[in-house]
Amino acid sequence: MFKMFGNSHRKRSGYSGEWSQNYEHLKEKNAEQLTDELAELIEAAANGHCDMASIDAHLDALDEIDPLAFEIDVKASYNSFMSKHAVEMEREATRATVADVSVPRKKHSQNIRRLATLAAVAAVLICTLVLANSVNTSIFDAIAQWTSGVFSFEKEASFATIKTNPLAEGDSVSFDSLEDALNAFGITAPLAPQYIPDRFSLDEVCAANKAGNIFISAFYISNDGYIKLRYNQTAGSDFRDFEKDDNATTLYDCGGIGHFLIADKEKEKACWQNGEIECCITGNVTREELKEIINSIY
Amino acid sequence: MKNSSKRILSFLLTLCVISSLSAVIALAAVQSSDYLDSYRATVVAQSGGRIVILVDVSGCGIMDEIGANAIYLYESQDNVNFYRVGTYNHNDYPAMMTSDSTDYYDTPVTYSGTPGYYYKASVYVYAGKNGGGDQRNYLTESKRAIS
Numbered sequence: 001m002f003k004m005f006g007n008s009h010r011k012r013s014g015y016s017g018e019w020s021q022n023y024e025h026l027k028e029k030n031a032e033q034l035t036d037e038l039a040e041l042i043e044a045a046a047n048g049h050c051d052m053a054s055i056d057a058h059l060d061a062l063d064e065i066d067p068l069a070f071e072i073d074v075k076a077s078y079n080s081f082m083s084k085h086a087v088e089m090e091r092e093a094t095r096a097t098v099a100d101v102s103v104p105r106k107k108h109s110q111n112i113r114r115l116a117t118l119a120a121v122a123a124v125l126i127c128t129l130v131l132a133n134s135v136n137t138s139i140f141d142a143i144a145q146w147t148s149g150v151f152s153f154e155k156e157a158s159f160a161t162i163k164t165n166p167l168a169e170g171d172s173v174s175f176d177s178l179e180d181a182l183n184a185f186g187i188t189a190p191l192a193p194q195y196i197p198d199r200f201s202l203d204e205v206c207a208a209n210k211a212g213n214i215f216i217s218a219f220y221i222s223n224d225g226y227i228k229l230r231y232n233q234t235a236g237s238d239f240r241d242f243e244k245d246d247n248a249t250t251l252y253d254c255g256g257i258g259h260f261l262i263a264d265k266e267k268e269k270a271c272w273q274n275g276e277i278e279c280c281i282t283g284n285v286t287r288e289e290l291k292e293i294i295n296s297i298y
Numbered sequence: 299m300k301n302s303s304k305r306i307l308s309f310l311l312t313l314c315v316i317s318s319l320s321a322v323i324a325l326a327a328v329q330s331s332d333y334l335d336s337y338r339a340t341v342v343a344q345s346g347g348r349i350v351i352l353v354d355v356s357g358c359g360i361m362d363e364i365g366a367n368a369i370y371l372y373e374s375q376d377n378v379n380f381y382r383v384g385t386y387n388h389n390d391y392p393a394m395m396t397s398d399s400t401d402y403y404d405t406p407v408t409y410s411g412t413p414g415y416y417y418k419a420s421v422y423v424y425a426g427k428n429g430g431g432d433q434r435n436y437l438t439e440s441k442r443a444i445s
Contacts (some may be wrong), residue, residue, distance in 0.1 A: 269335075
């Protein structure tokens with residue numbers, strides 16, 4: 001058995017005095033006895049009862065009775081071991097370095113991605129809120145409308161159709177009333193209002209056939225404004241764009257049809273789709289008057 | 299927080315603020331018109347490859363001038379890549395504008411297209427009164443010319 005701790009241990013611990021006193025009797029024992037006692041001490045150390053001083057003393061005593069045939073240089077042995085297994089040591093060191101760096105880097109990029117996603121979501125939400133606030137409307141209204149300046153109508157219903165066409169392509173004609181015009185084209189679905197505010201009087205009703213598309217218009221005037229009713233035959237595409245102000249567009253249900261109500265400064269507008277006919281009303285009327293006009297259609 | 303995370307977050311928040319400001323500014327710039335009420339245009343495909351552009355403009359009352367300032371016609375073989383094939387200006391095509399009217403509803407432009415090809419138009423509608431006026435752009439959907 002080699003010495004576990006060199007002379008430095010004895011010198012450092014300062015056990016020399018006590019050792020001399022407690023372990024003098026070891027000099028009287030032979031090598032075999034010392035070896036047996038050392039084995040017991042080591043077994044006891046393995047079981048948790050470690051008496052280093054006694055182990056050292058036994059080793060020193062063995063050195064005196066039966067010294068090792070060769071010199072042991074611990075430092076030199078360590079250096080020799082390191083140089084023999086240098087490549088493996090380097091690999092271990094590199095692996096440790098890469099592992100140390102790569103795991104944090106992977107975690108780091110994952111953190112960045114999470115943070116970026118959160119920030120993007122927050123940015124979108126903030127933008128939507130500011131936009132909604134700027135148009136003075138609820139957030140859901142803001143999401144529903146495309147811009148505040150133009151409203152484009154895309155909803156379809158399924159009632160009114162043009163059953164007859166008395167006009168040749170390129171022709172236009174005037175009528176005495178809106179009902180006459182609608183009847184001339186065989187439109188039986190409710191499209192013409194029965195109520196127009198008293199201050200307005202009928203100015204003109206006309207119809208035209210351009211490239212096979214029918215257009216009917218009724219124009220009412222008053223001292224300070226007008227009401228215009230327009231009915232366009234559409235092919236389900238190229239819907240009309242309406243000028244509007246920043247107020248939100250609202251949906252008004254009447255007669256089983258949704259009518260979009262649009263504010264445009266001092267004018268109120270309504271537009272809806274009935275079958276193949278795109279209908280709209282524009283006029284210098286109040287929102288309530290507009291609703292009454294719509295109600296009178298059905 | 300790491301520097302790169304801070305930079306990304308700062309950039310996104312800056313973008314958010316700029317977008318919000320731009321949106322507010324854009325909204326402030328979009329005004330409803332004192333001249334134009336509503337408008338649309340459509341390309342009509344007729345037999346023999348004929349392409350007709352229908353322009354429909356409603357003015358805010360009786361306008362001194364109402365119609366289309368300019369029309370650009372585009373053609374495509376695949377309905378993806380379009381190329382301009384016609385430019386029409388109301389000075390050269392007087393039928394594109396009418397006067398003293400509340401509405402304009404007409405087909406001022408006809409083009410001899412190729413059956414099977416696609417056509418769409420960019421129309422600049424206009425309404426004016428007492429020296430003032432407004433113009434808006436309307437882009438039609440594409441239609442396929444028929445034989």
